[in-house]
Amino acid sequence: MAVNLYDSAYALEAAIRESDEFLYLKMMYDGVNADPASKNMFDHFREIQMTLQQKQMTGQNISEQELQQAQASVLQVQQNEKIFRLMEAEQRMNMIIHEINQVVMKPLLELYGERQ
Amino acid sequence: MAVNLYDSAYALEAAIRESDEFLYLKMMYDGVNADPASKNMFDHFREIQMTLQQKQMTGQNISEQELQQAQASVLQVQQNEKIFRLMEAEQRMNMIIHEINQVVMKPLLELYGERQ
Numbered sequence: 001m002a003v004n005l006y007d008s009a010y011a012l013e014a015a016i017r018e019s020d021e022f023l024y025l026k027m028m029y030d031g032v033n034a035d036p037a038s039k040n041m042f043d044h045f046r047e048i049q050m051t052l053q054q055k056q057m058t059g060q061n062i063s064e065q066e067l068q069q070a071q072a073s074v075l076q077v078q079q080n081e082k083i084f085r086l087m088e089a090e091q092r093m094n095m096i097i098h099e100i101n102q103v104v105m106k107p108l109l110e111l112y113g114e115r116q
Numbered sequence: 117m118a119v120n121l122y123d124s125a126y127a128l129e130a131a132i133r134e135s136d137e138f139l140y141l142k143m144m145y146d147g148v149n150a151d152p153a154s155k156n157m158f159d160h161f162r163e164i165q166m167t168l169q170q171k172q173m174t175g176q177n178i179s180e181q182e183l184q185q186a187q188a189s190v191l192q193v194q195q196n197e198k199i200f201r202l203m204e205a206e207q208r209m210n211m212i213i214h215e216i217n218q219v220v221m222k223p224l225l226e227l228y229g230e231r232q
């Protein structure tokens with residue numbers, strides 16, 4: 001990778017690392033991890049989500065029971081303030097990453113757009 | 117998005133746009149587009165590739181005939197120097213984008229890594 005590209009990528013990495021949104025996300029993560037009950041609840045929720053996602057991607061059936069279990073775990077984590085704030089922080093960070101990608105990928109999107 | 121993040125993302129976008137690799141890719145694209153025979157061949161190849169990808173993702177069967185057609189189109193584009201160079205340039209650009217993503221996403225990868 002050319003020096004200029006490399007430098008610019010590292011500058012963006014540093015800007016992300018120092019952003020309020022990343023620092024807040026990290027704080028919310030630490031908050032959940034420091035509380036065993038919240039951590040267990042969140043790990044359980046994540047596991048259910050991942051199992052469902054994997055089944056959807058591979059076209060497997062999802063049972064009524066699994067759906068109910070998933071809905072129950074969503075309600076559970078929404079009532080846990082630490083986890084709720086962590087998930088909000090994750091969503092905000094994901095939006096920022098999406099915006100960054102839109103900006104950074106513009107040259108390629110324009111190039112592919114021109115071809116059509 | 118915070119000003120610093122925004123500025124850094126745009127600086128990286130400019131660095132990509134001005135990089136030798138992007139300028140070369142653009143030149144190779146223009147070369148294929150300026151030659152109707154190459155452009156048709158490449159569009160045909162892309163169409164076959166996308167159809168196969170879509171079938172794979174949705175779990176549809178790919179017939180022996182389709183596979184042979186795909187292999188023939190790969191051989192065809194590999195023998196067209198304009199397209200071959202464009203595909204090389206695309207691969208190089210994809211590698212750079214991958215490297216950039218590795219750098220930029222490091223804060224988040226580290227954060228998620230810590231949780232496990």
Ligand SMILES: [Ca+2]
Nearest residue numbers: 019020021118
């Ligand atoms: Ca800020």
Ligand SMILES: [Ca+2]
Nearest residue numbers: 002135136137
């Ligand atoms: Ca260069």
